[in-house]
Amino acid sequence: MNSQEIIFRGKEVIRIEAEAVANLIHGIDEQFVKAVETMYQCKGRIVLTGMGKSGLIARKIVATLNSTGTASIYLHPTDALHGDLGMVRGEDVVILISKSGESEEIINLIPMFKRLGVKLIAMCGNRNSKLARECDIFINIAVKEEACPYDLAPTASTTATLAMGDALSVALLHKRNFTQEDFAMLHPGGSLGKRLSLKIKEIMVTGERVPKVNENTSLKDVIIEITSKRLGTTSVVNENGILTGIITDGDLRRLLEKTMDIKDLKAIDVMTRNPKVIKQDYLASFALQQMENYKITSLIVIDDSNKPIGIVHLHDLINLGLQAR
Template sequence: MKNMHAYLLSGKNTISTEAEALVSLAARLDDTFIKAVEILLACKGRVVVTGIGKSGHIGRKIAATLASTGSPAFFVHSAEAVHGDLGMVTGEDVVIAISYSGQSNELSTILPVIRRLGTKVIGIGGNPSSDLAKMSDIFLNAHVEKEACPLGLAPTASTTVTLALGDALAVACLEARHFGASDFARSHPGGALGRRLLTHVYDVMRQGDDLPITTPDTPLTQALAIMSSKRMGMTCVIDKHGKPIGIFTDGDLRRLIQKEGDIRHYLIKDVMSAQPKSIASDALAVEAASVMETARVSHILVTDSNGVLIGALHMHDLMTAKVI
């Protein structure tokens, strides 16, 4: 139990130390941060993030965050840059160079070459008097009073602060570019948000020969055969202009049998539900899901700008497309 208490205390101390470092960072952000954001926004090429060791790991995440929030970016390992990867950098790029000590041999080797290209350099480190600070157009101070590591050796608070600075740059650029949810979705087409914001009704609706359609005077028995063959659990009822005037579902059928018993003499117009829910084909699929959920129905019809039936959706179609 004594050891367990020590573990808990250690965890709390680590988090508190890093939280204090973040609060201190926020308090000292100044015009240099504004200038760094302006350099990133003016970039005509790519943002190239570079670093080595733990700074390299943090740099990879910063590059990934920038790239997914509207600032095209990639990571180049400083050691690899020394041996050829520096050829990826152009004069139209912006380099974010990360080194807490600011004395990385690899950065000290490549930054003069980068500067000769005319490339702007944003340095992030913990020593404003370091070589990195001197070779940067803008230097962002990531200094921390102490690391969370009790030995003061393992980068902990300093890497957290560096990561937060990268996030701050990315978010400031995102907001300046008015980068919205739809833009984010285009960067994440395989994710849940991407599917919700990029999938339209026309992408998932049933149409053509897959669509169960009847006219008002269709006998119910014939309508049931159409429903069975199309396997959608309903049939759309349209008028002579192709506009939907009703819908008849498996649920309607069960309720009708329970109430009437013999249903063979009915026409579909006698038993259909009038004024079915419909949606435009260019609406987002998630909007269709919302309408269906609100109305507590499993189907929704799809119409064109003239109100003509062109498709239909079952809730299962949205589930299959992973929209819901």
């Protein structure tokens, strides 16, 4: 097979699977609504089960549901028949996945689930199958053809099942009014969780570590303050402790390029007035965004009286794995 044939085969797979997903739109009907409502009203967990490739897709749907606020577990059909059925409770909802709707391992579970009194949702490609007939709700995941030329390896069907699982999960997400803040609570690790939840007050430099000088501080002592605090900057305050300016090591370098006569200079003579500031309850990701917008490396954190109470530095945000939007 030459390169052109390889490209053709690859494109053909994408075409078939894209059409399979697009055709699912016709399956978003009252049964879909009933499934979402049933999952929403569930007092227990959503239990998904499937054999083989369907089982792999079931695990992915479980992960999506859990990450969007719906407690879910995967139950292996064979293990269920050998003791794991004990994890299912009457308040649960069970979703059974099978392309044909006739998978023996799945069909064998139906009487057990009915004995427990759980609601059953079938996700399969045959509305006349035993699975579809025996379950309370039927979600159609039928595809016209698999991408496999022999119609054997599940390809388009697994893609369609995954897409339908996403459709259920996202519809349920909206039904629950699940917010970004809710999402962040379930994703505390990684840059995503930090971007959505980490606040300035949790990471800012505070106390004696905050570089701060008075307006009348000599430039020599300003340099000592910047050097000792190792943040490349210092805030400048008046006699009432109110922030009036900022001095960075860049400001000092530019000053020395103009003159070496600095012995009589004070902080007020070289500071930048009206510096960029932030409040401690803002998200850390917003601070990073502000720094990138204004091409600066730090932000002074102020309280409601405009007094500096902390400082947040670009390097600290990057080291935490944050990324600006």
